[in-house]
Amino acid sequence: MHAYLGVDVGSVSTNLVALNEAGEVIETSYLRTRGRPIGAIQRGLQSIRESVQELDLRGVGATGSGRTLAGAIIGADVVKMRSPLTQWPH
Numbered sequence: 001m002h003a004y005l006g007v008d009v010g011s012v013s014t015n016l017v018a019l020n021e022a023g024e025v026i027e028t029s030y031l032r033t034r035g036r037p038i039g040a041i042q043r044g045l046q047s048i049r050e051s052v053q054e055l056d057l058r059g060v061g062a063t064g065s066g067r068t069l070a071g072a073i074i075g076a077d078v079v080k081m082r083s084p085l086t087q088w089p090h
Contacts, residue, residue, distance in 0.1 A: 009066030
């Protein structure tokens with residue numbers, strides 16, 4: 001299945017989402033970062049892999065305070081300072 005992966009690494013939580021080509025959510029993972037962003041990213045990726053057996057990733061994006069680290073670990077195509085959700089007017 002073709003998919004896109006988003007990773008948001010923050011000081012409190014690490015969130016991952018896999019989307020299909022229609023932009024629909026296939027799977028999500030919410031984990032506490034607990035000062036260990038690499039471990040949180042690894043656990044999140046493993047969780048998504050276990051839930052969705054055959055993913056053919058077409059693109060990967062990273063955001064959050066740990067975006068640079070996450071981008072390097074996961075080979076992100078896009079690393080953004082802010083996610084679209086945080087840019088919405090309040």
